[in-house]
Every structure is written in C-alpha cells, then in structure tokens.
Amino acid sequence: MAASKKPVLYTYFRSSCSWRVRIALALKGIAYDQSPVNLMKDGGQQLTSEFQTVNPMQQVPAxxxxxxxxxxxxxxxxxxxxxxxxPRLLPEDPKKRAQVRMIAEHIASGIQPLQNLSVLQQMGEKKLEWAQQCISHGFKALEQILKETAGRYCIGNEVTVADLCLVPQVYNAERFKVDLTAYPTICRINKALLELEEFRISHPSCQPDTPSELRA
Amino acid sequence: MAASKKPVLYTYFRSSCSWRVRIALALKGIAYDQSPVNLMKDGGQQLTSEFQTVNPMQQVPAxxxxxxxxxxxxxxxxxxxxxxxxPRLLPEDPKKRAQVRMIAEHIASGIQPLQNLSVLQQMGEKKLEWAQQCISHGFKALEQILKETAGRYCIGNEVTVADLCLVPQVYNAERFKVDLTAYPTICRINKALLELEEFRISHPSCQPDTPSELRA
Structure with a gap:
C-alpha cells in the first residue's frame, strides 16, 4: 500500500526551505528517504520534465x-x-499559534524569496549587497518582534515552526556575510537551537548530497 | 474590554495581501474598521515610527x-x-487542507514577493518585464496544479484560503499586463470568484482609501 511506504523528501542540501522540512521530520521522529535534486548541476535538475511530474512548481522541497x-x-x-x-510544533493557544505563523511567514514570504537564486541572478554586481539588505531589513523587524515573544526559543520555551524557519535563514545570512551584531536575540536563539540534535543532523553540512569539500 | 472592540484592519486599497484579509473578514461576516496606510504618500506611511509600533515589519495588512x-x-x-x-476557509480533510495551503503559499511566497514594490524598484527599466516573468512562471505551475485540484474554485466547490490568494494575484497580473490566455483554469476560477459579493465589496476599486480616479 502506497500510504504505508516510507516518505520520500525531494531535497537539496543547501536549500533553506528543504532544511525547514528536514528539521520537522527529525523532531517528529519520522523516518524518510531522501531524493536529492541538485539545483546547480545540469542547469538545475529541478527543471527537468521528470521532476516536473513530481512538483510542477519545479522547487524543492517536495x-x-x-x-x-x-x-x-x-x-x-x-x-x-x-x-x-x-511532538507539537504549534502551541495550543490560538494567539501564540498566530505569533508562530507570523514569524514563519515573515521569513518564508518576507525575507527568503527576496534573496533566492532567481532574484539574485537579476541583480548582477549588486547581488551580495541586495541579499544583505533584504536579510538585514527583515532581521531588524524580527529582532524587535522576538524581544516580545521569545523565551529560550522564538515563542517561549518550546520549539515551534518559527524556529524551523529561523535557523536556516540565519545560515543564509552567514553565507551572504550579513553583519549580525545588531540582532542579539536572533543570534542567541539560533545558538540554542543548534544545540539540539534534530537541528544538527538536518544541517546542510551533513546531508547525503553535501559535496565532500563542504562537509562539516 | 479591549477584546470586545471591533477589529481594526491596517490596509492599503491596492495591496494584494490586504485584499486577501478583507475577503476573509467579509466571508466570515466580521465587522471591522479600516485604518488606511498609504504606501506611496510621504515616501510610504508604513515607514513612520508611529506605524512601526503597530507593525515592526512596516507592512500592511495588520x-x-x-x-x-x-x-x-x-x-x-x-x-x-x-x-x-x-464558514470554514479550510476543508476538513488534512490532504485537501494541505493542497489549499500549498497553493496559498505558492502565491504568497513564490509569486507575490518577487513582484513586490521593493524588488521592482531595483529592476529599473526591466521592471515590467521582470514582474510579467515572475507571475507567468508562477501561473504556469499553478495552472497545472489547478487542473488536478479545482472544481468551481481552486480546491473543489467550496471557497478556501487558496481562492483568497488567487483573485488578488490575478488582479496584480492584470495591472502588469500579463497575457493570461495560457491559463484558462486560473481565469475561469477568478471569474467565478468575482461573482461573489464578498470578493466584490473587498475589491481595491471600492475601498475607503481608493482614489476617486480609480473607483469602479
């Protein structure tokens, strides 16, 4: 029966959106197989007609x-x-759930898409500056919000969907050499989360498709 | 008691994200007051320190x-x-709920942010071409997905969150003069939705802050 098979994650080691899902699967203890899709090789394996039957959006994760x-x-x-x-990744209280989703969406719609490959390719020489500017602008707002909502993690002391978005976005910020000193709350939470095994085993530096020179 | 007061929506008539929320409030029959935030006037009223205390993300809707x-x-x-x-805006069945959220997120993260004001301002002369390209690329995938999921609306015959995202995105496509002939399913659903009163009364052409020259 199809439904009883192990789930398959179509993923790319360095895709921050794929990492969000890898963390969720790890936290919930769901065993799965990975089917790597190399976004750089052959002009992008996500663009093949074979992958388009998997995901018409031609993106990972799926x-x-x-x-x-x-x-x-x-x-x-x-x-x-x-x-x-x-374990739950959304709190029980509707107002807290809304805060979690607000932070997750702020990152997933308000920051990540603006520094995604397709936009950066249009920016030419301004590429790095643009990515830094988008992330800094988003982090400035996020820092202010987290001062109200955070405990040990983004919302109180339980890991939520907001945290699953935060850590991969900080990873992107580091890749683009964003100066993070103005965001102490973001940095503190990111550090606390990276101490958890589920965040570490799903990290881009140790996936089946991570190139050997980038392995931790 | 604060909680019993009428909700206040911070909104801009032409913001497609604000329109999504206006439709939801209308469908659920929630009476609310509007507090217009003019994204163009005075260099953008969303950037004032006054509005920043409302929403640190400096965006509408809030x-x-x-x-x-x-x-x-x-x-x-x-x-x-x-x-x-x-009335519910998400189906009961988890798989159908996932399809609804997938389409909503495809629009909210995969299309809209790429044709948002901040990105377009960076594109200079290529502005219109870029917006058309992002929307066309996203609609091509969406058309293919809707062929599987649609009934009268995006997912079957009930209005869902996916529909709340679709109509404002088609409105943006028309503003940017995207050729929609390749997306018959999108166009058919958009037309059916615009026949509903809740979509019409929340339309950008008839909001309290719609300039008189743009009124329907």
Missing part, C-alpha cells in the same frame, strides 16, 4: 507521503502537524 | 483583534479560521 506529493515547506509542515501531532 | 496586533496575511487568516471557524 514530500511524497501518504500517497500524495506535497510542496511548499510551510504547507508540508502544517500537514505533518495535523497528521503527526506529537 | 489586524488589531482580540487585544493583539497580528501581521502577515496568511497568519491572520489562519487565526481567524481558528477563532471564527464558520
């Missing part, structure tokens, strides 16, 4: 699970949360 | 409701869905 294929990282995570609720 | 202020359109809509569940 997750084959329960007989269907889902894409879009937050939609995948919400599905996992509804079908595998333990 | 919704003051139940004693808190929420931002990010999909997070706001999920909150409304959890606290005011009737």
């Amino acid at each position: 997750l084959k699970i329960d007989g269907i294929i889902l894409s879009q990282s937050l939609a995948i995570i919400e599905y996992l949360e509804e079908t595998r609720p333990n | 919704l003051k409701i139940d004693g808190i202020i929420l931002s990010q359109s999909l997070a706001i809509i999920e909150y409304l869905e959890e606290t005011r569940p009737n």
